[in-house]
Structures are given as C-alpha cells and as structure tokens.
Amino acid sequence: MKLTRLITFACLLFWLTPVAGQSLKSGAANNDEIIYHIFQRSFYDSNGDYHGDLNGIRQKLDYMQQLGVTSILLTPLYESAFYHNYFAADFEKIDPKYGTMADYLKLIREIHRRGMKFYMDMETQYVTEDSRWWKKAFGNTQSPYSDYILWDDKENKKPSTIVFNLTGLRGYDGVTRKITTANLNSEASKAYNLKLFSYWIDPNADGKFDDGVDGFRLDHMMDDLDNKGRLPHLFQTFWNPLLAKLRTINPKIKIVAEQANWFSLGNEYLQNAGVDGVFGLRLCFAIRSFDKKLLLANADSTLAMLPPGKQQVVFIENHDVPRFSYGVKGDLTKLKVGAAFNLLMGGIPAIYYGQELGMTGTSANFGATDANEIPDRQAFEWYKSDTGKGMALWYKQTGPWKDQFNDDKPNDGISLEEERNDPNSLWNYYRQMIAIRKANPAFVSGSYKTVNNDQEHVFSFIRKSAGQTILVAINLWDKEAEVVINAGGNAVNIIGDVRPVLKEGKLVVRLPPFGVGAWELK
Structure with a gap:
C-alpha cells in the first residue's frame, strides 16, 4: 500500500521475535530466479520527457542481463492520477507516460526472447473518482457498475473508505483524488477481475503466452480487507477461486503476495490464499538490523519452515522502505554484507533497481501526501554527473517539493558510470555474488x-x-x-x-x- 509508512522500523524490530512450536523442514524448491524490481517511472527515459517508460526498460535489458538478473517486476502500469500508479483510474489502460500497449507487448516479447520472466504488480482493491465505475454508479443504483464499488449507503452516494478510513489522497503534484474500495464480494467484481487478469496472461488469447505475464505481485493482499469486516474471508471467496481459474489458463503462472501485515511471516498466505510465494518482510528487517539475535529469530522461520512447494522472496529494500544504503550510511563493507544476505540465504532473491549501486534515500515528511516516498524511488543513476540521456528526473519537474529531492548528487561514486570499471565497487560485487549463486546448486535449490x-x-x-x-x-x-x-x-x-x-x-x-x-x- 502506497501511503505514509504503515509501520515504523522500531515497531518492526520489536516484533521480530521467534515463531514457537514449529519444526524444521526444508521448503526449498528448484529456483534459479533473481528478480529485478523496478520503479519504472524512475528507471530510464527513452523519449526525453523525464519519465521512465517501457521502451526505456526494453533498451536496458542488456544491462539487466549483464548484472545477472532473470526476471523483472514492475510497479503498476495501469492509468492512475498518482505517480506510483496505485489506486487506478482505469485498469485496462497503460499510463501514457509509460507508452502504449504496442510498447508493452514489444517489451514482453523481448523479455521472453531473452529467456527472462515478467511479473506484473496488481492492486484491484481500490479505484479513484476518475474510474468509470465511480462516474457511472455514483448516485445511480441501477448502473451496471453499481456492484463494482463498496457503498456505505443505499443511494450510492457514500463510497466506502480505504485503509485507515481514508477517503482520498493528495498527490505529489498537488492533485487530490477521492478513492474507494472495490466490492470484491460481488459477482460482477469477481467476473471483472477474472477477465482482467486473464487478459494480461494471454493478451491475444492464442494460448502461447509469449505476450503474457509470467506472474503477478498482489499488492496489499488481505483476507479481511483493511480489517473493516465488510469484506471478510476473501482468501476463500475471492482469491482462491480467482487464482485457480488463472492456473487453468496457464498452469505455470506464479502468484506472489505482499502481505499487508508486515509483522507476519506470511504463512497464512502460503497455506490459505492460493499463492506461490510471499515477501520475506520480517527477514528483510532482521538483515537490516545487523543484529544476530533478530536474524536467529527469523531466518529459520522464514526460510526453513515453508510449506512444500512454496517460496519466500528475499529482499533488503523495495519501493516502500528506505534504501538499505541509507540505513548503513553508505558503508561499502556493510552494503556488501547486505548483498551476500540478499543473494545467498535462499528463496527467490529480489534486487530493487539502484540497490546494486548503493543508491540512497529515506522517506520525507511533507505532510499528508504521497511525495513522502519519492526519496526511496529516485532516478536510477546512470552517469557520474547524474545528468544525461535517459535520466528519469520526473520529480524535479513540478510540485512544491521539486527542489528538495537531492540524494542524486554528481561525482559521489554512486552511478553505473563510476562503478562499472571499478573492481571493488558494489555493482561488481553484486555481479560476483550473482555469478557465484548461479554456479552453485546449493545456493539455487538447496x-x-x-x-x-x-x-x-x-x-x-x-x-x-x-x-x-x-x-x-x-x-x-x-x-x-x-x-x-x-x-x-x-x-x-x-x-x-x-x-x-x-x-x-x-x-x-x-x-x-x-x-x-x-x-x-x-
């Protein structure tokens, strides 16, 4: 969920306690994947508008393969008023800043031609006032979209709140949008989601999947959405039936859940929600602590107690947490320790774009706005000067905070140009660790x-x-x-x-x- 921090690191570290009453067993499965998690608006701009885009990602596939990653996870692509593209206006349209459907299909086919995989981030639990569901159903109980939205009244004039009982969100550019919850209990909503997810699996419906996703990341997945009691038992009534039907289309599709409760190990998702994997959130924060006791409390419970055939995605940073480099104050030796944990412990490793360079940043405090997370999502640093072709500096073009994002500094040793030819650089260390992992079966499937x-x-x-x-x-x-x-x-x-x-x-x-x-x- 892309809002002000859901929980603080202090609370997380306090709650990273051992899980009692479990016996050791191997949850390992054959896995040669390494995911590269990209906040695409900040990655590479192919057309000079300062926004990273789909063609920019395609142009940098050589870079990703040189690094050694095998799969790509993007944040949502669908149209939204918000820069992070969560809280959709239209699930069926690609944000025009990213490109066209033709650009998307060209990217997916090229990813597959290279033997790589693609994961799409989906959050269909919420829509904004720009959605046709809202526009057509507001005040109109006879609208065919009436059952797509959760209403708090009988006249369709009071859309239900979202997480934290919010009714909307202010964007970094000053634009505010009302947001509401989708009615995942309704048959109309269930049918829509099946159609939507099915489309991304096989856009041209030819059964070949060369143009389709290899998996989905389900953002903010919950059994009782936002713990409000309005949409209970969603694992049973919504998610399991949907995912089972998707697997009849492509049995190889992989589903990874972001557990909304960051205190959780995610086993309830692996056992009850029909997903193939979850994100190792507790292990992430244990690694970041450099505290052996916390690691001991969480490593076995995360990696060695998995249900058969299930996986944890092991990561040390993503788009919702401060950069790992910020936490270790840019210390190269500590950054290399993080890389070793990330890539050697097990599960499916995920690297957040720029992590391999030691990019830094932590959440800001600009008030009630989604601008607070921009420092964790800044432009990939391709050049020593932090200027040049492809630099996706969209956040410095508009908004009242445009001059306050200054973590990307020239000549600071943090850029691909500066690190590529330095044998001691973090970037080369990531390449080395990835190569070692791939060369040793125990690291891949042990x-x-x-x-x-x-x-x-x-x-x-x-x-x-x-x-x-x-x-x-x-x-x-x-x-x-x-x-x-x-x-x-x-x-x-x-x-x-x-x-x-x-x-x-x-x-x-x-x-x-x-x-x-x-x-x-x-």
Missing part, C-alpha cells in the same frame, strides 16, 4: 539451516542440495572475529580468501570486519 558458532556478532548458515553443501559465515561488526563454527569437513573456498582450520571436529576461521566467507564442505 535447503537452509542456521549453524551455531561461538561469536555473538557472526552469523553462519548452511545451504545444502543433493550434491553440494556450502557453509556461509558473515561478520556483522566492524572488528575482526575469530569464530568456531559447529560444522566439519574439508572446506574449499567459494567466497573470500580465508580457509577455515578443522579443530576438534569444528571449523575455525578468522573473518575481517564485515567479512563474508563461503566454503564448500567436502
């Missing part, structure tokens, strides 16, 4: 298990597949650490140049400050 050691600031775990066992140890503090790990065997270096010594059946290794080591155990 099970996860935390391994005990004797250091309070060193976190260690094992990834194990049928033919390979890899031990990973990560130093979480700024001092060298000698650590005794409860694992044995002949250790062959995969990451780092320090080889453990086998002593009394355990491995002893000395890790540098914020050092990362990985060894195949023979």
Whole structure:
C-alpha cells in the first residue's frame, strides 16, 4: 500500500521475535530466479520527457542481463492520477507516460526472447473518482457498475473508505483524488477481475503466452480487507477461486503476495490464499538490523519452515522502505554484507533497481501526501554527473517539493558510470555474488539451516542440495572475529580468501570486519 509508512522500523524490530512450536523442514524448491524490481517511472527515459517508460526498460535489458538478473517486476502500469500508479483510474489502460500497449507487448516479447520472466504488480482493491465505475454508479443504483464499488449507503452516494478510513489522497503534484474500495464480494467484481487478469496472461488469447505475464505481485493482499469486516474471508471467496481459474489458463503462472501485515511471516498466505510465494518482510528487517539475535529469530522461520512447494522472496529494500544504503550510511563493507544476505540465504532473491549501486534515500515528511516516498524511488543513476540521456528526473519537474529531492548528487561514486570499471565497487560485487549463486546448486535449490558458532556478532548458515553443501559465515561488526563454527569437513573456498582450520571436529576461521566467507564442505 502506497501511503505514509504503515509501520515504523522500531515497531518492526520489536516484533521480530521467534515463531514457537514449529519444526524444521526444508521448503526449498528448484529456483534459479533473481528478480529485478523496478520503479519504472524512475528507471530510464527513452523519449526525453523525464519519465521512465517501457521502451526505456526494453533498451536496458542488456544491462539487466549483464548484472545477472532473470526476471523483472514492475510497479503498476495501469492509468492512475498518482505517480506510483496505485489506486487506478482505469485498469485496462497503460499510463501514457509509460507508452502504449504496442510498447508493452514489444517489451514482453523481448523479455521472453531473452529467456527472462515478467511479473506484473496488481492492486484491484481500490479505484479513484476518475474510474468509470465511480462516474457511472455514483448516485445511480441501477448502473451496471453499481456492484463494482463498496457503498456505505443505499443511494450510492457514500463510497466506502480505504485503509485507515481514508477517503482520498493528495498527490505529489498537488492533485487530490477521492478513492474507494472495490466490492470484491460481488459477482460482477469477481467476473471483472477474472477477465482482467486473464487478459494480461494471454493478451491475444492464442494460448502461447509469449505476450503474457509470467506472474503477478498482489499488492496489499488481505483476507479481511483493511480489517473493516465488510469484506471478510476473501482468501476463500475471492482469491482462491480467482487464482485457480488463472492456473487453468496457464498452469505455470506464479502468484506472489505482499502481505499487508508486515509483522507476519506470511504463512497464512502460503497455506490459505492460493499463492506461490510471499515477501520475506520480517527477514528483510532482521538483515537490516545487523543484529544476530533478530536474524536467529527469523531466518529459520522464514526460510526453513515453508510449506512444500512454496517460496519466500528475499529482499533488503523495495519501493516502500528506505534504501538499505541509507540505513548503513553508505558503508561499502556493510552494503556488501547486505548483498551476500540478499543473494545467498535462499528463496527467490529480489534486487530493487539502484540497490546494486548503493543508491540512497529515506522517506520525507511533507505532510499528508504521497511525495513522502519519492526519496526511496529516485532516478536510477546512470552517469557520474547524474545528468544525461535517459535520466528519469520526473520529480524535479513540478510540485512544491521539486527542489528538495537531492540524494542524486554528481561525482559521489554512486552511478553505473563510476562503478562499472571499478573492481571493488558494489555493482561488481553484486555481479560476483550473482555469478557465484548461479554456479552453485546449493545456493539455487538447496535447503537452509542456521549453524551455531561461538561469536555473538557472526552469523553462519548452511545451504545444502543433493550434491553440494556450502557453509556461509558473515561478520556483522566492524572488528575482526575469530569464530568456531559447529560444522566439519574439508572446506574449499567459494567466497573470500580465508580457509577455515578443522579443530576438534569444528571449523575455525578468522573473518575481517564485515567479512563474508563461503566454503564448500567436502
């Protein structure tokens, strides 16, 4: 949900506690995916209007493949009055700033030609006053769109509120729109959603799917929408029937839910909502804390206790949270620790655009407006000067805050131009970690298990597949650490140049400050 922060980091860290009463089992599945999550308005502008667009993404597919990612997740493409495109005006139209349907189809076919996958972000629970549903049904109970909206009266003059009982939202450009909740209980709404999702799976209905999505991200998914009691049991009445029908169209379609409750591990979604995966929110915040106790409390529960065939998307930043670099104050060694956790722990890794450069930003406080999240969604930094062809600086063109977004600074060492040819750069480290992950089956499809050691600031775990066992140890503090790990065997270096010594059946290794080591155990 794209509003002022739903919950604070302080609250999240307080609630990141162990989940009791669960036994360890492997939830690993064969998975060679690495998702690149793009806030497309800020990625690459192909036509000089400062807005990132679909043709810009297509033109940068070489870049993504050079980085090593295999799948692309975009934020919503449909038409909306808001810059982030949540809260739709028309689900069937692509925002013209992004391009045309022809541009979209050209992008999807090119993604598939390269052997990559595409995920579409969907939030069909809300519409704005610009929607034809609202326009046709407001005050008109006989309208064919009357059942598409949830009303609080019998005359269709009081559309129901959305999350936090809001009735609307002010955009960064000063435009305010009323917003209401869709009536997901109605048969009309269910039929519409089936038609809409089905279209994106196979736009030309030829059964080939070369022009269709490979999966959906379901934003703000809830069983009882916004906990208001008006739309209860949606997993049973709405989501499961819809997703089952979509799988009859394309059995390979993948559905990933964003759990609305960020305190949740998401198991209720995996068990009851019919989705294939959820986002590892608790693990994300545990990683960002650099706190071993929080990692211990959440790693096994997130990665090793999954229902069979289900997955967690493992990430350290996205469009709703401050940049990881902001949290570690741009410290390169800590940024590399984040990359290692992101790519080596398990699940489906997701990298948020610019994360691989160390782009920074955190939420602002401009009052009741969606401008507050723009610092987390700024233009991808292609050039040392932070100016040039393709720079998507849309947020600096209009609005009362246009001069206050200044995290993209020239000559600060954070840009593709500055990092590409620097072997020690964060960008090259991401490429290295991705290549290592792809080269080792245990990282791709292996099970996860935390391994005990004797250091309070060193976190260690094992990834194990049928033919390979890899031990990973990560130093979480700024001092060298000698650590005794409860694992044995002949250790062959995969990451780092320090080889453990086998002593009394355990491995002893000395890790540098914020050092990362990985060894195949023979």
